[in-house]
Amino acid sequence: MEGDGHMGEQAGLQGARVAIVGAGPAGLMSAEAAAKAGLAVDVYDAMPSAGRKFLLAGRGGLNLTHAEALDRFLTRLRPQQPALEAMVRGFGPEALRAWAADLGVETFVGSSGRVFPTDMKAAPLLRAWLHRLRAAGVRFHMRHRWVGWDAEGHPAFETPDGVQAVTCDALVLALGGGSWARLGSDGAWVPLLQAAGVAVHPLQPSNCGFDVAGGWTPLFTERYAGQPFKSVAIEFGGVRRKGEFVATASGVEGSLVYAFSADLREAIAREGQATFSLDLLPDRDEAFVQREVAHPRGSRSLSSHLKGRLGLDGIKMSLLHERLSREEIHAPERLAQAIKALPVTLSAPRPIDEAISSAGGVDWAAMDERLMLRARPGVFCAGEMLDWEAPTGGYLLTATMATGRAAGEGAARWLAISRP
């Protein structure tokens, strides 16, 4: 472990024991920081093995972090939280890449600035990490579901051998958000913390798909669900971005939609629905599109005219048919306008279980600057279960790990001064 020579460096920590619940990236990073500070560390998780969501994240290429300037990086985190910002400054993209390299996993910066392991995978990184943690004395207890505190205030776990309470000097909760419950993070901790007097904002889908108002026609769904809208632009709330997204059976999902998901979700919550403007030909200006649409087409059908002159076909063409009346389709000016700015109205985010991540979580004011719960001294929280969100692009894992590290170090600092 980096700085192994300093293990146990904090005075007064000899024999102090921290229990960490959640073996996702936040919990593992807490374990690493706590072990490095000289604490005896036990990690508990409800699942049979560690890091299941982390492994899933690696399936499409593990986007560990982002290489853009740190000041810009920090603007992606929301709400803008000074404490979160300080933690990411303390363990940011560069530190994370150095940390991965120290585990034998080199990274590279992709064309979009996203940072990936050279082999794109999560499994080798997780394997090396668990190995190093075990070597540092961290003990793992799987199939241990935290269910709150017993009458004496000890954390209690449902285990294959019944409910067991454990003794520890500090507790770090790194229980994740509420998406992909089958991988372990099911949000069942929310009422447990609320009952303990901790303010928790309801978990909500982030980086999620949406249903379109009124749904697609059965024909569109049958032909295009799962098909991408490639090289399009979305404009919403005064922000315009180019990218790709995918049609689903009931709406839209994918990276370009995720980039707007927080604003769209909030607009739907406020107003019942949200309408973004879709540019089907973002590299062509409106005058060009007007000219090409209006160009005499002779005996050619409208479809072959648009395909020939503008390259519009497939899902893009079908969406125009889906959203415009027959009259509008045959009115060149209106059609050109729709190609450049087609309103798409969304009625609801998809359920949180389908989302990439969660918004909401433990209120920042419920914790001190070490991430210790004010209502429960000695209990720390980290990772996606805190009240923040970020778009995809490596921001999620970076901030997750930064808060995990802060909670592990915070537990050690607190124990160093609070233990007799």
Ligand SMILES: Cc1cc2nc3c(=O)[nH]c(=O)nc-3n(C[C@H](O)[C@H](O)[C@H](O)COP(=O)(O)OP(=O)(O)OC[C@H]3O[C@@H](n4cnc5c(N)ncnc54)[C@H](O)[C@@H]3O)c2cc1C
């Ligand atoms: C499909 C997908 C792809 C993703 N890709 C990326 C990506 O490329 N880059 C990126 O930055 N982010 C990505 N993410 C997001 C990223 O994986 C998460 O933000 C990150 O895993 C959060 O880490 P965490 O440790 O806070 O929570 P989790 O990883 O969810 O871990 C929480 C752990 O707590 C355990 N747990 C929960 N409740 C209990 C309990 N009561 N008792 C005991 N254990 C419990 C769970 O079993 C789990 O192991 C992706 C997410 C998904 C779903």
